[in-house]
Amino acid sequence: MTTTFKTSIQCAAILAVFAAGSLAQNFPFAGVVNSDKVNIRAGAGENYYPVIQLDRGAIVMVHENLYGWYKVTAPADSFCYVSKEFVKIDAGGQTGSIIGQSVRVRAPSPAGPDDSYKILLRLNDGDKVRVLGEAGAFYKIAPPPEARLYVKKEMIDVATPEQIAAAKNAQPATPEAPAAPVVKPEAPATPVVEKPAVPETPAVPEAPAAPEKPMKATQVAVVTPEAPAAPETPAAPEKPAVETPAAPEAPAKPETPIPAVPEQPGVVSGPHPKLTDLEARYSEMEKLPLEKQSLAALQMDYEHLSTSEDLSPEDKRLIKARVELLKNRQKLQATLAEIDAVKKQMAAADQQRADADAKKPKQYIAVGRLAASTLYTGDKLPLLYRLVDQLSGLTVAYVQPVKPDMDLTPILNQYVGVVGDKEYDPALKLNIIKAKDVDALAPTGSP
Numbered sequence: 001m002t003t004t005f006k007t008s009i010q011c012a013a014i015l016a017v018f019a020a021g022s023l024a025q026n027f028p029f030a031g032v033v034n035s036d037k038v039n040i041r042a043g044a045g046e047n048y049y050p051v052i053q054l055d056r057g058a059i060v061m062v063h064e065n066l067y068g069w070y071k072v073t074a075p076a077d078s079f080c081y082v083s084k085e086f087v088k089i090d091a092g093g094q095t096g097s098i099i100g101q102s103v104r105v106r107a108p109s110p111a112g113p114d115d116s117y118k119i120l121l122r123l124n125d126g127d128k129v130r131v132l133g134e135a136g137a138f139y140k141i142a143p144p145p146e147a148r149l150y151v152k153k154e155m156i157d158v159a160t161p162e163q164i165a166a167a168k169n170a171q172p173a174t175p176e177a178p179a180a181p182v183v184k185p186e187a188p189a190t191p192v193v194e195k196p197a198v199p200e201t202p203a204v205p206e207a208p209a210a211p212e213k214p215m216k217a218t219q220v221a222v223v224t225p226e227a228p229a230a231p232e233t234p235a236a237p238e239k240p241a242v243e244t245p246a247a248p249e250a251p252a253k254p255e256t257p258i259p260a261v262p263e264q265p266g267v268v269s270g271p272h273p274k275l276t277d278l279e280a281r282y283s284e285m286e287k288l289p290l291e292k293q294s295l296a297a298l299q300m301d302y303e304h305l306s307t308s309e310d311l312s313p314e315d316k317r318l319i320k321a322r323v324e325l326l327k328n329r330q331k332l333q334a335t336l337a338e339i340d341a342v343k344k345q346m347a348a349a350d351q352q353r354a355d356a357d358a359k360k361p362k363q364y365i366a367v368g369r370l371a372a373s374t375l376y377t378g379d380k381l382p383l384l385y386r387l388v389d390q391l392s393g394l395t396v397a398y399v400q401p402v403k404p405d406m407d408l409t410p411i412l413n414q415y416v417g418v419v420g421d422k423e424y425d426p427a428l429k430l431n432i433i434k435a436k437d438v439d440a441l442a443p444t445g446s447p
Helices: 003-020 161-169 217-232 238-255 273-285 295-305 313-359
Strands: 029-033 038-041 050-054 059-066 069-073 080-083 087-089 095-098 103-106 119-123 128-135 138-141 148-152 156-158 366-377 383-388 395-401 415-425 430-442
Touching: 029 161, 050 148, 059 148, 059 161, 087 128, 119 148, 273 295, 273 313, 295 313, 366 395, 366 430, 383 430, 395 415
Parallel strands: 395 430
Antiparallel strands: 029 059, 029 156, 038 050, 038 148, 059 069, 069 148, 080 103, 080 138, 087 095, 095 128, 103 119, 128 138, 366 383, 366 415, 383 395, 415 430
C-alpha cells in the first residue's frame, strides 16, 4: 500500500470521526497542525527524541491528552524499527510476518536504530507488517495502526471540516493502486529429452574350450609297453629313495637373490629415526584441542627434515602429506580464532548497550503526590491510590498496583513517579494507571 493511498484512508477515517462528533475535544478527534516544522516525538516530553516533523495544515488523529501532550496516530510518512530476527519476509519482499511473542516495535531515532530505545507497541506471532527498507540489524516497517506518537498540545487545533477536506483534496483524487511486485516470468524449463538407451551389445559368448586332442594311438602304444617294463629293472625301486631328499633343497634357491640386491648408498632401511620422532609428536599433538596445537612449529620440523638426503620415497611422501595437513589445520585454527574474536566483540557490544540502557532514566507516565483513596480501599471496591497534582491539589489519575505484593503505604504523601500503562476504566469511569513500578522522587512537600 503506498503512502498516498494510506494517507487518503487516514483522511477518510478522520472525516468519519469528525462527522460523528462535534468540534468539542471528545477523544478521538481530528486535529490540525497550526505551525511549521512541528516535532512529533517518541514520548510525551521534550526529553524524547523527535520522530518526524509536520507542517502547518497536516491532519492528525488525537486520542488522548497526557499533561499537555497529545497522543496521536503515527503519521503515514513515518516508520518504525523491528529486529530482523523476528520477521519472516514474504515471497514478494514487501510484506512480512512476525515470528515470536511480544516483539518490540521501536520509534525511530534520528541517530539510528541503535539509539531508538522508545518502544511504541509489541506485536505477536503471525502479525503482518509492511517492509519499507533495512537499517543494519533492523527492518523499517510502516507504522502499525496502533502506533502512537506525541506532540505538544498547543501545536494542534481542532480541525474544521474545511481543513479536513483541504487535506484530503491535497492528495490525488484517485488513490494510486499499490504497486504490484514485478515478477519476471520464469523461462519455461527446457525439456530434457532422454536419448534412447543404446542396447547393450550382447556379450560374445566365449568360444568353448578346445577339446583336448585325443592322444594318438602311437603315444598310447608307447606308454603301454613301458608300464610293464618297470618291474623288470631291479634298480627301479631304489631311484625314488635317492631323489626324495633332494626335493626340499629346491625352495632354498629363491632366497639367494635377497642379499644380492645392493642397497642404495645413504638410504636408511625402514622409517627415518627423526621421522619416527616427529610422528610420535604428531600423535601426541592430536590429543589436544585444535586451538592449543603447536602446528607451525611441527610444520617447520617436517619441512626441515624433508631436505635430508637419506630419506626413502615413502618417507618423502609421508612428510609432504603431513606438511599439507598442518597448513590446512593452521588455516582452520585462524578461522576459529577470528570467530571467537567476533563473538567477544559482540558480547562486549551487548554489554555496552545493556549498560547504556541501565543508565537511561526511567520513563514515568505520570508524576505527582501519592495519596490514599477514602473510597477505593480494597474492601468492596478495588484498592486504588490517588495521584494528586502538587499545585492544584486535584486528582490527575488513580494508581492501581499490578503486582499483588506491591505495598505503596511507605511512600504515601510523597512526590512519586509512576511507571505503567494508562487506561480509562468505563465501569469505574476513572483514568487508571496500571502501575508496574512507583518511585519516590522527593520528600513530602518538595516541588
